[in-house]
Amino acid sequence: MDGEDDDGVDHSLAHIPSSGMKVVASRKGKVEQIEWDEELEELEREKASTEAIWGAYYLKSSFRAKSEKLRKSAPGRPHPASSSVVEAPPLHLPDGSQPPPKGAKEEMQDFLDDLLT
Template structure:
């Protein structure tokens, strides 16, 4: 490269010397022809190209029935689908379900399963808390276990289907005293 080309190259690819931010927004002056008018690139006429495409014997654009998904562009559905059947999407379709005895039974089973799951979760949480406290084992009430003994409450008796036998007044009082002392 001679000196002139080198200078031109450096000028073209060197950093711009901007005085202020305003220089960034200066628009270059338009080129003028011999008559003093702006030189404008002629617009390309593509109507003949479009007409040839319409008349070509290639695959035509098939617009499928748009009753399912109006927001899906299916204008290119013919490309690459030679041996395959396009799977129709069922997304967005509204279906009415009839409520019958079978569905009612399934609903009851689901509710029972959820209730059982919740109950088991509560029992697991309760036993985990009790394990963290350090329960007293055996008959001895000495040491650490004696401090925590008063903080435990006895669980209420489970309901049973069999009726409880009637206790006489003496047994009833004996149970009461056992509870007080126990």
């Protein structure tokens, strides 16, 4: 019967010892309790702040991508929605002069402020 058990067994690697293999102990079922302290509270606040920044960055980049897509969709022709929107001219300052023109960053900030309010 021993001859039948060896059928299909490759003995060409039998000379290599198996003691080099490490057995990893399973951690399944082991529970650790973490005590919530001020340091963990600070990490939680930093995580929330970072996630908010990532979310704002994602929102800005998705708006930019959509804007670029709309601009490229009909070159030479204004988009139908943009032709119906008319932006009011800036108000005069108290001394009667015009305010300085806004940069691209300030315009984006105003847009996001309007969007979020």
